[in-house]
Amino acid sequence: MKISFVSLLGPITIFEEGGKIVSLLFSYSEHSDSSPLLEKAKEEIEEYFQGKRKTFDLPLDAKGTEFQKRVWKELLDIRYGESLSYGEIGDRIGTKAYRAIGNACGKNPIPILIPCHRVVGKDNIGGFSLDLDLKRKLLDIERS
Numbered sequence: 001m002k003i004s005f006v007s008l009l010g011p012i013t014i015f016e017e018g019g020k021i022v023s024l025l026f027s028y029s030e031h032s033d034s035s036p037l038l039e040k041a042k043e044e045i046e047e048y049f050q051g052k053r054k055t056f057d058l059p060l061d062a063k064g065t066e067f068q069k070r071v072w073k074e075l076l077d078i079r080y081g082e083s084l085s086y087g088e089i090g091d092r093i094g095t096k097a098y099r100a101i102g103n104a105c106g107k108n109p110i111p112i113l114i115p116c117h118r119v120v121g122k123d124n125i126g127g128f129s130l131d132l133d134l135k136r137k138l139l140d141i142e143r144s
Contacts, residue, residue: 003038004029008049009137014041020061023109026134045112051144054080062109071104078118081142085122112138 004013004027011028014021016038040058047053062072070093077092078084086098086105095101105116117138 001033001035001038002029003032003034003042005042005046007046009134012042012045014038014045016041017061020059021110021113022061022063024111024113026111026131041113048112049141051141056113058113060110060113062114064104064107064109067100068104068107071101072108072114072116075105075108075114075116075119078115083118083120083139085120087122089119118142 001016002013004011006012006028010026013025013027013029015023015025016035019037021037021041037058044053044056044058048056062069064072071089074089074092084092086101087096089101090096090098093101101119105119108114108116111117117135
């Protein structure tokens with residue numbers, strides 16, 4: 001199942017499988033077959049973009065390698081308005097494989113809900129698989 005809508009930051013499509021959110025894309029799909037969970041996800045994301053929501057209450061099932069899942073689990077602990085460097089994430093999960101951490105962030109199938117935008121480079125904003133302008137906008141939402 002999926003739902004598409006136009007948000008404050010552009011089109012979004014959210015996918016659900018087995019009662020959990022599995023993917024979020026910044027694109028629009030003409031065909032939607034919504035569910036109560038997808039409607040709740042849409043509402044929570046819209047509240048987040050408006051600065052009214054700081055945490056999400058949605059079941060997630062991100063598909064990836066065990067290493068990617070360790071990184072994504074750690075990202076869920078980064079609080080709204082905060083950011084960590086790739087090195088700090090590495091310290092928390094016990095690795096110095098910072099490039100692999102960056103790659104895991106780039107493969108995150110559920111951006112925003114798993115806040116990979118909160119991971120920054122030591123001396124700069126770092127990368128973002130979607131778009132650096134979008135990353136800046138997400139960080140700006142959380143700073144206001």
